[in-house]
Amino acid sequence: MRFxxxxxxxxxFKGKTVLCRVDLNQPVDKSTDTLKSIHRIKACVPTIKELxxxxxxxxxxxxxxxxxxxxxxxxxxxxxxxxxxxxxxxVKWIEDVCNPTARNAIKEMKNGEVILLDNVRFCxxxxxxxxxxxxxxxxxxxxxxxxxxxxxxADLYVCDAFAAAHRDQPTLxxxxxxxPSAMGRLFEQEYCVVSELMEQPKHPCVFVLGGAKISDAFxxxxxxxxxxxxxxxxxxxxxxxxxxxAKGLEIGKGTLDFILKSGYGDFIEKAKGxxxxxxxxxxxxxxLAEVKDGNxxxxxxxxxxxxFNAVDIGTETSKIYRDIILNAKxxxxxxxxxxxxxxxxxxGTKILFESMADTEGYTVVGGGDSVTAAKKYxxxxxxxxxxxxxxxxxxxxxxxxxxxxxxxxxxxxxxxxK
Ligand code: 3PG
Numbered sequence: 001m002r003f004x005x006x007x008x009x010x011x012x013f014k015g016k017t018v019l020c021r022v023d024l025n026q027p028v029d030k031s032t033d034t035l036k037s038i039h040r041i042k043a044c045v046p047t048i049k050e051l052x053x054x055x056x057x058x059x060x061x062x063x064x065x066x067x068x069x070x071x072x073x074x075x076x077x078x079x080x081x082x083x084x085x086x087x088x089x090x091v092k093w094i095e096d097v098c099n100p101t102a103r104n105a106i107k108e109m110k111n112g113e114v115i116l117l118d119n120v121r122f123c124x125x126x127x128x129x130x131x132x133x134x135x136x137x138x139x140x141x142x143x144x145x146x147x148x149x150x151x152x153x154a155d156l157y158v159c160d161a162f163a164a165a166h167r168d169q170p171t172l173x174x175x176x177x178x179x180p181s182a183m184g185r186l187f188e189q190e191y192c193v194v195s196e197l198m199e200q201p202k203h204p205c206v207f208v209l210g211g212a213k214i215s216d217a218f219x220x221x222x223x224x225x226x227x228x229x230x231x232x233x234x235x236x237x238x239x240x241x242x243x244x245x246a247k248g249l250e251i252g253k254g255t256l257d258f259i260l261k262s263g264y265g266d267f268i269e270k271a272k273g274x275x276x277x278x279x280x281x282x283x284x285x286x287x288l289a290e291v292k293d294g295n296x297x298x299x300x301x302x303x304x305x306x307x308f309n310a311v312d313i314g315t316e317t318s319k320i321y322r323d324i325i326l327n328a329k330x331x332x333x334x335x336x337x338x339x340x341x342x343x344x345x346x347x348g349t350k351i352l353f354e355s356m357a358d359t360e361g362y363t364v365v366g367g368g369d370s371v372t373a374a375k376k377y378x379x380x381x382x383x384x385x386x387x388x389x390x391x392x393x394x395x396x397x398x399x400x401x402x403x404x405x406x407x408x409x410x411x412x413x414x415x416x417x418k
Contacts, residue, residue, distance in 0.1 A: 001412060001417070002188060002192070003191060003192075003195070003405070003409075004409045004412060005182070005183050005405065005408040005409055005412055006180070006181060006182040006183070006408070006411070006412045006417050007182055007183060007185075007188055008047070008050060008051070008158070008182055008184065008185060010182060010417035011156055011180065011182060011417055012054075013051055013054040013055060013056035013156070014054060014055035014056070014111070015055055015056075015057075015111055016055075016056050016057070016155040016156055017056070017057045017059065017106065017109065017153060017154045017155050017156075018051055018056045018057065018058050018059065018154065018155065018156045018157070018158055019059050019061060019150060019151070019154045019156070019157045019158070019175055019179070020047070020048070020051065020058050020059065020060050020061070020157075020158040020159075020160060020184065021060075021061045021062070021157070021158070021159045021160065021161045021164075021171050021172055021175075022044040022047075022048075022060055022061070022062050022160050022161050022184075023040055023044075023062065023063070023160075023161035023162070023163035023164045023388060023389075024040055024041050024044065024060075024062040024063075024064065024076065024079045024083075025040065025062070025063055025064055025065070025066075025163070025164075025368070026038065026039070026040055026041065026064075026079070026368065027368065027372070028064065028065075028072075028074045028078065030074060033077065033078055034078050035078050035079065035082060036372070037368065037371065037372050037375075038082050038086075039368070039371045039372075039375070039386075039388070040163060040368065040371075040388045041079060041082050041083060041086065042086060043186050043388050044160055044184070044186055045083075045086050045087060046185045046186065047158065047160045047184035047185045047186055048060070048083070048087065048114060049087060050185065051158070052087070052089075052112045052113075052114055053112075055111040055112055056111070056112070056156075057106075057109035057110065057111060057112075057113055058113070058114040058115070059106050059109070059115055059117065059150070059153075059154065060083075060091070060114060060115065060116040060117065061097075061117050061120050061150075061171045062076055062079065062116065062117075062119070062120065062161075063119055063120050063121040063126065063164065063171075064076055064079070064119045064121070065119070065121065066121075066128065067121065067127045067128050067129050068128050068129060068132075069212060069213050069215075070212070073119060073121055073122065074119065075095070075118055075119055076093065076116055076117070076118055076119050077093050077095075077118075079093075079116060080092065080093035080116040081093075083114070083116065087114070089114075091114045091115065091116050092105070092113075092114075092115045092116070093115075093116050093118075094115050094116065094117050094118060095118050096117065096118055097117050097118050097119070097120055097122060097123055097146060098117075098123070098145060098146045098149035098150050099149075102117055102118075102150075103149065103150070103153060106150070106153045106154075107153065120146065120169075120171045123145065123146050125144045125145060125146065125169075125170055126146060126169050126170055126171060127169075128167065128169070130169075131167065131168050131169050135168075136168075136170075138168075138173045138174065138176070138177055138403075138406075138407050138410065139177055141168075141169070141170040141173050141174030141177070142170075142174045142175070142177035142178050144170040144174055146170050146171055146174070147170050147171075147174040147175055147177075147178065150175075151175055151178045151179055154175075154179060155179070155180075156179055156180050156181065156182070157175035157176060157179040157180070157181040157182075157411075158181065158182050158183070158184050159172065159176075159181065159182075159183055159184065159187060159404055159408060160183065160184025160185070160186045160187050161187070161404070162186060162187045162190040162191060162387075162388060162389050162392055162404075163387075163388040163389035163390070163391075163392050164389075164392060164404070165187070165191075165389065165392045165395075165396075165402040165403070165404035165405060166389075166391050166392045166394070166395035166396070166402055166403065166404075167391075167403065167404070168403040172403065172404050172407070173403050173404060173406075173407035174407075176407040176408055176410060176411035177407070177410070177411070177414075179411070179415070180411065180415035180417065181407075181408055181411035181412070181415065182408075182417075183408055186388065190387055190388065190389065191405070193364075193385050193387070194364070194385075194387065194393060194396055194397075197330070197362070197364065197385075198229070198396070198397060201229055201329075201330045202329035202330050202361070202362065203231055203329055203330070204231040204232065204327065204328050204329055204330075205229055205230055205231050205328065205329065205330040205331075205332075206230070206231065206232045206233075206234060206324055206325060206328040206330070206331045206332070206361075207220070207221070207224050207230045207232070207233045207234070207331075207332045207333075207334070208233075208234045208236070208321070208325070208331065208332070208333040208334070208335075208337070208352060209221055209233055209234070209235055209236070209239050209334055209335065210235070210236035210237035210238075210239055210240070210334070210335035210336050210337035210338075210349075211237060211239075211334055211335015211336060211367060211369055211370070211390065212237075212238070212335065212369070213335070213367075213390060213391060214238055214239065214242070214262075214264045214267055215267075216334075216390065216391045216394045216395075217239045217334065217335065217394075218239070218267060218270060218271070218274065219394060219395075219398065220334065220394040220397060220398070221233050221235075221239075221274060221282070222274055223394075223397055223398040223399070224332075224397060225274075225277075225278045225281055225282075227399065229397070230281060231281065231328075232281055232282075232283055232324055232328075233278075233281060233282050233283065234283045234321045234324060234325075234352075235282060235283065235284055235285065236285065236313045236317075236321075236335075236336075236337025236338065236348060236349075236352075237313075237335060237336065237337045237338060238258075238259060238262075238264065239335075240284055240285045240313065240337070241255050241259065241285075241288070241310055242259060242264060242267050242268055242271050243271045243274075243275050243282065243284055244284055244285065244301060245259070245268050245271075246268045246269070246271035246272040246275055247272075247275065247284075249301060249302060249304070250302075250304045250305075250306065250308075251288070251304055251308065251310060252288075252290070252304050252305060252306065252307060252308025252309055252310060253306060253307050253308070253309075254290070254307065254308060254309025254310070255288075255308060255309055255310040258309070283320070283321070283324065284301070285301055285313045285314065285317040286300065286301050286314070286316050286317050286320065287299060287300045287301060287313070287314025287315065287316045287317050288301065288304060288308070288310040288312070288313060288314050288317075289310065289311060289312040289313065289314050289315075289338070289344075289345060289347065289348070290308050290309045290310055290311055291311055291342070291344045291345055294344065295344065296312075296344040296345065296347070298314040298315060299314075300314075300316075311338055311339045311342075311344075311345040312337065312338030312339065312340075312345040312346070312347060312348045312349070313337050313338060313348035314348070315347065317348065318347060318348045318351040318352065319351070321348075321351070321352055321355070322351055322352070322354075322355040325352065325355040325356060325359050325361070326355060326358060326359050327359075328359060328361040329361045329362070330361055330362050330363075330364075331356055331359060331361050331362070331363045331364070332363075332364050332365075332366070332393075332397075333352065333353075333356060333363070333364070333365045333366070333370055334365075334366050334367050334370060334390055334393065334394060335367055335369055335370060335390070336348075336349040336369050336370065336373050337349050337352060340373050340376065346376075349373050349377075350377055353373050353374055353377045353379050354377055354379060356379065356382075356383060357377075357379035357382035357383065358382075362384040363383045363384040363385075364383075364384055364385045364386075364387060364393075365383050365385070365386050365387065366386075366387040366388075366389055366390050366392075366393035366394070367387075367389070367390025367391075367393070368388075368390060369390075370386075370390070371386055371388075374386060
């Protein structure tokens with residue numbers, strides 16, 4: 001047991017049916033039915049392999065896509081293919097979550113076998129909007145369809161989905177109420193690293209906030225500034241542009257339209273209050289870049305043309321951010337600061353990730369896009385720790401007990417390991 005949670009060392013898995021919640025959520029290329037990155041899938045392999053080697057029947061549950069930020073659900077078929085390749089034996093994909101097809105497949109499993117159920121978020125009770133609107137307790141989650149249909153077929157529940165540990169959803173927090181539970185190896189490792197780091201971050205401690213999950217980014221900003229953890233917050237992408245707009249500065253029609261169309265208009269008002277309170281610590285872009293006819297065009301903040309459509313921070317900002325990162329003792333980065341997938345708009349993200357590789361401070365990178373960026377710029381080996389979690393890491397940094405941690409701790413109390 002660690003942190004009051006059972007680990008894989010606490011149970012005998014031989015012949016046991018294990019419901020194992022993993023986070024395999026990755027960008028998908030729907031036109032080819034393939035995944036654009038497999039970082040999170042690779043990270044789950046040690047737990048799955050260990051359970052299989054120990055003779056368990058492993059039923060993997062995972063989500064793909066989001067109903068709030070991206071609205072991009074997809075099936076888990078490509079993930080089963082990747083897992084099959086990584087593990088070197090077949091991981092059967094079941095086109096069902098908890099109906100008879102899934103339940104019959106579970107009943108037929110042999111020791112050491114692994115199956116992957118379809119996207120659990122195809123069940124409405126597993127969706128984030130359902131979570132946010134109904135706020136079911138963990139006991140109520142144990143009475144949902146997915147838990148009542150699957151739990152009777154299993155002996156144990158394992159959660160290896162640290163990246164989803166901030167979600168209060170039945171496949172994450174419901175099974176612990178009715179089954180002896182443990183965290184998987186990835187969960188254990190990530191929880192341990194981030195706990196130790198946040199106990200005493202070395203200062204100056206810098207947070208780089210970009211990415212597409214705007215609500216998460218603002219939540220993190222407020223938390224790390226009010227707790228004193230952050231000495232500086234470097235803003236990029238939509239986060240920086242929203243604050244610039246909150247200050248009354250022109251960010252260009254294209255940029256503003258995108259913010260409004262994405263449903264982030266409310267954050268402009270919210271950002272005003274945060275910026276007024278912490279203007280000495282929040283660093284804003286001093287220039288931005290757009291792409292016109294395939295070419296990168298930059299403009300200084302304060303002289304942004306009315307028809308501008310920002311897709312990156314500018315060169316001057318990138319240099320300022322680089323200096324701050326090089327002088328930091330701890331750097332957390334969540335999300336890229338521009339559309340780094342395209343060459344004309346990758347400069348800011350490239351410089352930031354290279355700076356994190358060059359700094360002597362300890363660097364932690366979280367979230368799927370950041371991992372992809374770290375790979376693209378060949379800096380994965382030079383970063384201190386790459387966390388599979390983005391949102392989970394952010395919520396963890398708020399100091400709150402993550403819902404999944406709470407559920408696993410509760411389970412350890414009501415089902416003590418022998
Ligand atoms: C993530 O991508 O951060 C995790 O898979 C959780 O996804 P969510 O934010 O859609 O719940």
